[in-house]
Amino acid sequence: MMLEIKDISKSFGGIKALRNVSFSLRKSEIHALIGPNGAGKTTLMNIISGIEKMDKGDIVFNGISIKDFSAYRRAQMGLARTFQNIELFGNLTVLENILIGMYMKSHKGFILSGLNFRGVDEKTKSRGGSLLEYVNLSHRKGEIAKNLPVGEQRLLEIGRALATDPQLLLLDEPAAGLNTRETKNLSELIQKIRNERGVTILIVEHDMELVMGISDMITVLNFGEVIAEDKPLAIQKNPHVISAYLGED
Amino acid sequence: MNRENAIAILLLTILVFLFPQLTTDNYILTVGIFIGINSIVAIGLTILMGYAGQISLGQAGFYGIGAYVSAILSLSYGLPVMLSIITAIAVASIAATLLAIPSLRLKGHYLAVATLGFGEIIHIIINEWGPGGPSGFGDIPHFSIFGYTLQSTVEYFYLIWICIILIMIFSLNLLNSMTGKALRAIHDSEIATLTLGINITFLKIKVFVLSAVYASLAGALYAHYVTFLSPSGFSLFYSVLVLMMVVIGGISNIWGGIAGAIIITILPEVLRGFKEFDILMYGLILTLSLLFMRKGIVPMVIDVFRNKFLIKIRKNDA
Numbered sequence: 001m002m003l004e005i006k007d008i009s010k011s012f013g014g015i016k017a018l019r020n021v022s023f024s025l026r027k028s029e030i031h032a033l034i035g036p037n038g039a040g041k042t043t044l045m046n047i048i049s050g051i052e053k054m055d056k057g058d059i060v061f062n063g064i065s066i067k068d069f070s071a072y073r074r075a076q077m078g079l080a081r082t083f084q085n086i087e088l089f090g091n092l093t094v095l096e097n098i099l100i101g102m103y104m105k106s107h108k109g110f111i112l113s114g115l116n117f118r119g120v121d122e123k124t125k126s127r128g129g130s131l132l133e134y135v136n137l138s139h140r141k142g143e144i145a146k147n148l149p150v151g152e153q154r155l156l157e158i159g160r161a162l163a164t165d166p167q168l169l170l171l172d173e174p175a176a177g178l179n180t181r182e183t184k185n186l187s188e189l190i191q192k193i194r195n196e197r198g199v200t201i202l203i204v205e206h207d208m209e210l211v212m213g214i215s216d217m218i219t220v221l222n223f224g225e226v227i228a229e230d231k232p233l234a235i236q237k238n239p240h241v242i243s244a245y246l247g248e249d
Numbered sequence: 250m251n252r253e254n255a256i257a258i259l260l261l262t263i264l265v266f267l268f269p270q271l272t273t274d275n276y277i278l279t280v281g282i283f284i285g286i287n288s289i290v291a292i293g294l295t296i297l298m299g300y301a302g303q304i305s306l307g308q309a310g311f312y313g314i315g316a317y318v319s320a321i322l323s324l325s326y327g328l329p330v331m332l333s334i335i336t337a338i339a340v341a342s343i344a345a346t347l348l349a350i351p352s353l354r355l356k357g358h359y360l361a362v363a364t365l366g367f368g369e370i371i372h373i374i375i376n377e378w379g380p381g382g383p384s385g386f387g388d389i390p391h392f393s394i395f396g397y398t399l400q401s402t403v404e405y406f407y408l409i410w411i412c413i414i415l416i417m418i419f420s421l422n423l424l425n426s427m428t429g430k431a432l433r434a435i436h437d438s439e440i441a442t443l444t445l446g447i448n449i450t451f452l453k454i455k456v457f458v459l460s461a462v463y464a465s466l467a468g469a470l471y472a473h474y475v476t477f478l479s480p481s482g483f484s485l486f487y488s489v490l491v492l493m494m495v496v497i498g499g500i501s502n503i504w505g506g507i508a509g510a511i512i513i514t515i516l517p518e519v520l521r522g523f524k525e526f527d528i529l530m531y532g533l534i535l536t537l538s539l540l541f542m543r544k545g546i547v548p549m550v551i552d553v554f555r556n557k558f559l560i561k562i563r564k565n566d567a
Binding site for chain 2: 049050051070071072073074075076080081083087088089090091092096099100101102103104106107108110113114115116117119120124160161163164
């Protein structure tokens with residue numbers, strides 16, 4: 001197993017955001033996490049990436065419990081993510097955003113950096129350039145990131161996450177704010193990342209067409225609890241899921 | 250380093266070597282030396298404030314450690330000056346690390362409070378236990394290197410400004426490297442920086458230690474140039490002075506440290522003509538410059554320059 005979510009609970013004040021959530025991701029699968037608004041999806045993403053602490057439970061990544069590791073340690077182990085509310089480095093260029101993603105594998109240390117006149121070396125820059133090509137952003141290379149349209153900002157976040165060379169990629173609503181054509185390109189990109197790089201993907205998404213089209217497995221969360229876990233076709237027919245979405249009893 | 254900064258370094262180097270040719274006035278050269286010493290401290294604080302987003306109110310503490318440790322080691326223990334300066338910098342770095350680890354692990358401006366206390370502690374220590382107590386001590390050996398002892402004002406002017414050129418080169422390289430980009434990234438999104446595997450706390454600690462290294466080097470140079478030390482120059486007032494240099498010069502560009510040091514060092518000299526009103530003028534100038542130049546002098550000048558330049562290009566296009 002690539003990732004095992006074990007019995008995670010989390011409350012904010014009196015509200016239980018997550019209740020005994022458990023599920024697992026196999027290596028190189030695309031696993032979707034869906035559910036109505038407020039189901040706890042983003043909270044779970046934050047807990048997995050180490051931005052929020054959980055009250056109870058465990059996270060096992062490649063056989064190692066990472067629940068006590070800080071966010072940057074988890075990233076160093078191969079866990080990358082994007083954000084629902086885009087968290088780009090807005091004042092940096094598109095290429096620089098990618099370069100920051102490559103920081104942990106290519107920075108030279110404090111004193112050496114001060115003695116090096118050439119700044120970021122060409123090899124790192126060209127690797128960054130080819131990553132931009134991979135996410136179809138080569139034409140934006142030198143632009144300031146905050147000036148990009150939302151669709152391209154989401155692609156840049158994915159590119160930046162890939163720059164860390166992850167084994168597991170968490171995508172938090174990557175299609176939010178995208179038009180039909182952009183969503184189609186996104187779905188191709190996600191599949192390409194899995195097929196060519198073997199990256200395991202956990203995606204939170206509201207666009208059901210996208211989710212049903214690319215997922216190997218779907219976990220449904222409602223009011224902080226897992227109510228179903230199955231393949232896309234079976235999920236669509238699951239009565240619990242239908243009632244959760246339509247609000248029936 | 251990018252091209253603009255390389256040109257600026259070249260210009261600074263030429264200026265440093267021309268300046269003593271243009272004037273032999275010892276008073277002007279001495280002011281130049283003090284501008285230099287203050288610049289070194291201010292450059293470090295500019296990097297800390299502008300790039301690590303932290304405020305230090307205790308740079309006088311590191312400045313004092315640099316001065317006193319180096320002076321005492323060379324005077325009382327007969328250590329070669331170069332070695333005593335290096336030791337003083339090492340002591341300041343260790344103090345900075347011990348101070349930064351607990352305060353930078355917490356979110357918020359704990360470092361500002363911790364450094365405020367630290368600066369005061371150092372000031373009290375040198376006041377109570379330093380040689381000569383509050384009245385200070387003299388006969389500190391002059392700066393010497395490879396058996397040559399520096400004596401004249403011109404020699405010290407060169408020494409200090411060569412140090413600044415080297416410090417600027419190191420700092421500009423650092424800020425242009427992956428590390429510098431990571432520091433800028435933290436400003437835009439701390440959360441994203443963390444999820445890219447960057448240990449933000451560790452980076453901030455390193456920047457803080459760097460600012461302490463610069464401040465202690467400046468202190469040591471001061472001690473071996475003036476050859477007399479007393480605690481009064483190492484109080485909270487000096488920390489605030491450096492903070493003013495940085496804010497007036499502009500925190501978003503490390504050249505601001507030098508610009509701020511020039512203004513704050515020269516201002517009292519220029520205002521001497523106003524006699525008892527000098528403090529009033531001093532306050533007025535600082536208040537006005539903060540009101541009308543929020544970004545600081547260097548970033549503002551660059552903005553004006555870029556705007557004029559860009560307007561010209563646009564006109565040429567049309």
